[in-house]
Amino acid sequence: MTPKPNPSRRLWPYLAVPALAVLVATTIYVGDFTAEDVGLGGSSDEGLPSSQADESELADSSLQPDAEELRAAAHEKLESDLTERIDEYLAGIEDENLYVSVALSDSEFDLGYKAEEQHSTASIVKVEILTMLLREYGSPEDFPDWVATDAEKMIRESDNEATTNLLFGVFDDGHAAIREAHEEFGLENTEPYETEQWGLTWSTAADQRTMLETALYDGILDAAQTEYARSLMGDLEEDQSWGVSAAAAEGETVWSKNGWDTRDDLGGEWVVNSIGVIAGDTDNPIELAIMTGGLASEEDGIAVVEDIAKIAREVIDTDPYA
Numbered sequence: 001m002t003p004k005p006n007p008s009r010r011l012w013p014y015l016a017v018p019a020l021a022v023l024v025a026t027t028i029y030v031g032d033f034t035a036e037d038v039g040l041g042g043s044s045d046e047g048l049p050s051s052q053a054d055e056s057e058l059a060d061s062s063l064q065p066d067a068e069e070l071r072a073a074a075h076e077k078l079e080s081d082l083t084e085r086i087d088e089y090l091a092g093i094e095d096e097n098l099y100v101s102v103a104l105s106d107s108e109f110d111l112g113y114k115a116e117e118q119h120s121t122a123s124i125v126k127v128e129i130l131t132m133l134l135r136e137y138g139s140p141e142d143f144p145d146w147v148a149t150d151a152e153k154m155i156r157e158s159d160n161e162a163t164t165n166l167l168f169g170v171f172d173d174g175h176a177a178i179r180e181a182h183e184e185f186g187l188e189n190t191e192p193y194e195t196e197q198w199g200l201t202w203s204t205a206a207d208q209r210t211m212l213e214t215a216l217y218d219g220i221l222d223a224a225q226t227e228y229a230r231s232l233m234g235d236l237e238e239d240q241s242w243g244v245s246a247a248a249a250e251g252e253t254v255w256s257k258n259g260w261d262t263r264d265d266l267g268g269e270w271v272v273n274s275i276g277v278i279a280g281d282t283d284n285p286i287e288l289a290i291m292t293g294g295l296a297s298e299e300d301g302i303a304v305v306e307d308i309a310k311i312a313r314e315v316i317d318t319d320p321y322a
Contacts, residue, residue: 215233270294
């Protein structure tokens with residue numbers, strides 16, 4: 001099975017210490033003392049002085065923190081840090097045409113920087129098409145040979161011809177099929193282009209992070225299907241191995257897909273996107289979707305995406321409770 005790991009345990013020390021204090025206080029003040037124990041005389045049945053709280057009062061004590069309030073404050077701190085760091089970075093580039101959207105999660109916190117803004121996907125939509133194929137056939141073992149060959153090319157090499165063959169060769173109406181997939185996969189702000197150009201699909205960084213969870217963790221897909229997706233996204237050709245992987249530490253597993261293209265409506269400037277999961281085979285995976293545009297070249301776009309990925313990793317690795 002390949003379920004998504006449980007949320008981080010970063011919070012537990014901040015709850016455990018005050019809770020221990022309450023336990024100690026309860027033991028001290030509410031212990032089974034007799035009158036002789038404390039040298040007061042009189043009956044042991046007499047109540048304790050009113051200044052010594054009973055257990056129910058201690059349970060309601062302000063010593064006991066509210067976990068949700070702590071988590072909300074930590075989330076706000078991380079998201080503020082992410083926004084400030086990206087704003088500062090973009091200000092240094094001084095390019096009014098450049099846009100960046102980011103969605104980020106470490107299983108405990110979901111963060112975003114303009115994550116609900118719609119942009120062109122380019123080839124990152126191929127992860128969704130791969131998921132559609134797995135849903136259609138039920139198992140990668142049931143792929144016809146040509147589908148298996150083209151699926152590998154589509155992800156590992158980002159082959160556009162293979163992608164078109166799959167979308168319009170497997171499905172009777174590829175355009176309608178991908179629209180239905182947006183709904184099935186919970187991509188609330190993702191829309192196919194008005195023509196059959198799959199690379200012009202409109203989506204958000206938030207939806208693309210959702211797509212990572214759909215393709216790589218059990219849920220809509222089963223364990224065998226997600227393992228197949230992981231095997232392709234974790235073994236990209238060398239010229240495809242950039243983007244969110246720049247934020248991975250040495251030895252960390254990365255499952256990713258990148259996309260890039262020029263856009264006439266941007267005056268020929270570049271769209272460069274990258275989505276992926278870092279350390280996805282551990283208890284602390286990091287899901288990251290970065291969408292950019294308005295860039296002068298593919299090389300500039302890759303540099304921006306990788307810088308943003310590193311910023312995002314630094315922020316999400318920060319302990320917001322410290």
